[in-house]
Amino acid sequence: MGLLYSKMKIFHFTDKIDSLAPDVDKILPPVQIRIKPTNHCGHNCYYCAYRAENLQLGKDMNQADSIPKDKMLELIDDIIDMDIKGVTFSGGGDPFCYPYLLDAVKKLSNSPVKFASLTNGANLTGELAEVFAAKATWLRISIDGWDDESYSEYRGVRHGEFTKVMNNIRMFKKHSGRCFLGAVIVVDKKNASHVYESIGRLKDAGVDSVKVSPCIVSNIGVENNLYHWEIFKSVKEQTIRACNDFVDEAFEIFDSYHELDNKFDKDYSWCPYLQIVPVIGADLNVYTCHDKAYNLEDGLIGSVKDMRFKELWFSDKWSFFRVNPSVHCNHHCVSNAANRLILEYINVDKGHLEFV
Ligand code: SF4
Numbered sequence: 001m002g003l004l005y006s007k008m009k010i011f012h013f014t015d016k017i018d019s020l021a022p023d024v025d026k027i028l029p030p031v032q033i034r035i036k037p038t039n040h041c042g043h044n045c046y047y048c049a050y051r052a053e054n055l056q057l058g059k060d061m062n063q064a065d066s067i068p069k070d071k072m073l074e075l076i077d078d079i080i081d082m083d084i085k086g087v088t089f090s091g092g093g094d095p096f097c098y099p100y101l102l103d104a105v106k107k108l109s110n111s112p113v114k115f116a117s118l119t120n121g122a123n124l125t126g127e128l129a130e131v132f133a134a135k136a137t138w139l140r141i142s143i144d145g146w147d148d149e150s151y152s153e154y155r156g157v158r159h160g161e162f163t164k165v166m167n168n169i170r171m172f173k174k175h176s177g178r179c180f181l182g183a184v185i186v187v188d189k190k191n192a193s194h195v196y197e198s199i200g201r202l203k204d205a206g207v208d209s210v211k212v213s214p215c216i217v218s219n220i221g222v223e224n225n226l227y228h229w230e231i232f233k234s235v236k237e238q239t240i241r242a243c244n245d246f247v248d249e250a251f252e253i254f255d256s257y258h259e260l261d262n263k264f265d266k267d268y269s270w271c272p273y274l275q276i277v278p279v280i281g282a283d284l285n286v287y288t289c290h291d292k293a294y295n296l297e298d299g300l301i302g303s304v305k306d307m308r309f310k311e312l313w314f315s316d317k318w319s320f321f322r323v324n325p326s327v328h329c330n331h332h333c334v335s336n337a338a339n340r341l342i343l344e345y346i347n348v349d350k351g352h353l354e355f356v
Pocket of ligand 1: 266272274288291292323325329333334335
């Protein structure tokens with residue numbers, strides 16, 4: 001298995017990288033799009049970043065929003081037309097609650113565009129599960145509780161939901177297909193001592209990969225680090241032990257938990273990644289990225305309500321440079337490290353390239 005979570009993937013798209021800077025007179029399509037088809041979710045996780053009052057992410061989200069079927073199919077036509085390489089369905093809500101997800105992924109299945117989704121796994125059943133197993137590139141299920149009781153506490157769901165989701169994972173692996181099945185453990189103080197056992201249980205259930213991620217509790221890096229400080233060492237020790245005991249050719253663990261420091265402070269004035277992986281929300285607004293979705297003040301690129309996505313994308317190059325990360329983005333950002341690499345690549349003095 002190659003590296004799945006590498007920041008270097010974007011460097012395989014050299015034309016795109018060379019088109020990003022403000023002084024280049026060329027706009028290319030995004031490489032990938034995240035679509036948030038619905039803001040509805042059957043679970044109610046206490047830490048959900050889209051619903052937390054103190055986080056900028058999701059601050060203008062309306063839980064009733066959902067992309068109309070015709071618009072979704074139009075978006076997919078544009079994505080295929082623009083030669084965008086991948087689509088990830090994510091929240092807002094749970095994409096598997098979206099009534100037209102099956103129509104959307106069937107259409108994508110008949111195109112060269114790869115697709116993937118995040119989900120809580122509760123609705124990973126029936127034809128939708130079969131199509132994902134057969135045609136999706138990957139699927140990732142979020143987990144926090146380690147048994148029925150703790151899972152229900154985290155998510156405000158009925159007792160037995162954890163067992164149901166673990167069964168859905170087992171059943172999913174019985175479908176034939178190429179879909180890579182991942183899980184993400186969202187670590188907070190409550191489940192921090194259960195990380196090792198949770199990874200083992202997920203491997204037993206059949207997942208191919210487990211990502212260990214921090215629960216985000218504040219927009220401010222120092223406050224997040226302070227929250228995680230007392231569990232940091234224990235999570236590290238368990239993750240290393242799990243790597244030693246469980247990782248093999250067919251199973252990987254990605255430690256995103258211990259990269260927290262890398263995701264908050266920005267010292268650059270424009271963002272390459274918002275041209276690489278923009279987000280289309282269930283409100284039909286196009287946002288800069290996953291970390292500024294449903295933030296109308298700082299994250300908005302435009303709207304596809306009365307316009308096709310492909311028209312909007314090529315209509316105003318300067319809409320990509322309104323966000324100044326050093327001013328507007330000193331909160332959690334998954335693309336921070338990749339942004340820094342790209343900016344270093346772009347800013348190399350071309351007169352000195354030969355002196356490698
Ligand atoms: S710097 Fe990060 S948070 Fe800001 S727009 Fe870019 S990807 Fe989003």
